[in-house]
Amino acid sequence: MANKPAYSIADQIALLKHRGMLFRNEADAPHFLENISYYRLKGYWWDLQTDRNTHNLHANTYFEDIIERYNFDRQLRLILFDAIERIEIALRTKMIHHLSMAYGGLWYLDSTLFENTQITLRDGTIKTIHQNTVEELQKEFNRSQEIFIKDHRNRYPGQDADAWKIMETASFGTLSKLYKAMKNQLPEKAFIAQEMGLNLHSELSSWLESINYVRNIIAHHSRLWSRTMVKTPRHNLNNPKGQWFINPLTPVQSKKPFLIITSMIYLCNYVTPGHQIKSKILTLFNSNPNIQIYKLGFLNNWRNEPLWTQP
Structure with missing residues (x-):
């Protein structure tokens, strides 16, 4: 052609x-x-x-209405990036603290703490998920230009960095993969989930994967508007500790950004109480009455859900 x-x-x-x-x-x-x-x-x-x-x-x-949609979406993405930053920093901090206190600064290298699940890479190489994730973590460490990372490389060439150093260079995706790869019986895996408001580590893993998916969309300045989510967080929670849905979700609500956005607010309620993420989103909606927010999954009785209505 x-x-x-x-x-x-x-x-x-x-x-x-x-x-x-x-x-x-x-x-x-x-x-x-x-x-x-x-x-x-x-x-x-x-x-x-x-x-x-x-x-x-x-x-x-009208072309101007398209521009209005575009600007609305951009403002929403900026608000959500604020939420993602809070969640990512809290997750990183909790992983560093709980696991370093229990297993020492090089815990992330200890294969006995991780599942032995294997994956086949594009070149045919077979590795464990843990091994592959640690290699990605090391690449991120090697690329970092942070002062304390450069200092480590100069003072301790060839030596593995403690978790409180190397984990500060980890992307959200690497953190999410490392958390998921931890053995399920590790008490620290449960501690982290509970401190973020969830009773099951599998729920937190599901949420982190979905939030990382949205993070990558936002980082590339891509569109959230009317997008169907490839990754969706688990929404049938096991006795949630905080305000969650009181009504069942429709398929549209679960597949559009609405569910992931709600899960971000839930996590922010635990890791940064007093945040303004929800109020900023509601202000954005009220300031754009012509925007069809149902295209994002905000439909039916979403305004009656306690997580969206209560402080």
């Missing part, structure tokens, strides 16, 4: 108009398309197409 020709900004606007896009102030459109690419914006009008083949749009689809 021959490559399509590149479209100028004027051509992009003409194409949008051909497909039914309306403009309240067409003179402003070039500015947006010069700074936000056509295909990045396309995700925000995708659900407004009448035909996925012709890409024609519903009547009364």
Whole structure:
């Protein structure tokens, strides 16, 4: 198939108009398309197409409304990144503290603390999940330009760093994998889950995987709007310690960002009491009354759930 020709900004606007896009102030459109690419914006009008083949749009689809969706999504992602930072730092701190106190500073290298589950890598190599995760952790350590990490490398060349050093360089994904790989009978694995408000480590593992998935979306400035989540956290909790859902979730609610966002707020209630994450989200919603938040899974009686209504 021959490559399509590149479209100028004027051509992009003409194409949008051909497909039914309306403009309240067409003179402003070039500015947006010069700074936000056509295909990045396309995700925000995708659900407004009448035909996925012709890409024609519903009547009364305005370019300015698409920009409003885009800005709303951006503001939501910034709020959620604040929540993720709090959760990640708390998880890292608890893993360092509990496991170092129990097993020493090099606990992360002790294979007896981890399940022996094996994976096959793309090149055909077979490793345990623990072994592969530690290798990723070491790469993150080697790349770090933190002063205390560079000092360690200079003073102790070739020596393994204690957990309170190396774990500070770990990504959320590495932390999540390392936590999940711990043997289930380790009391410290349960302690960490309980301190974050959950009774089962399997629930926390599920939540961490889902939150890391959202973290990666946000880190790449990608779209949360109307996205179906590839990773979804467990929502049928075992006697949750804090406010959780009192009504069953619909499939849409569980597959859209709503469930993961709610789980973030739940965790923040434990690791950083007095946070403003929920109030910022509600303020954002109230400030954007034209935004269809049901596209994010906020539908039915979500406003009546105690976690969303009570301080």
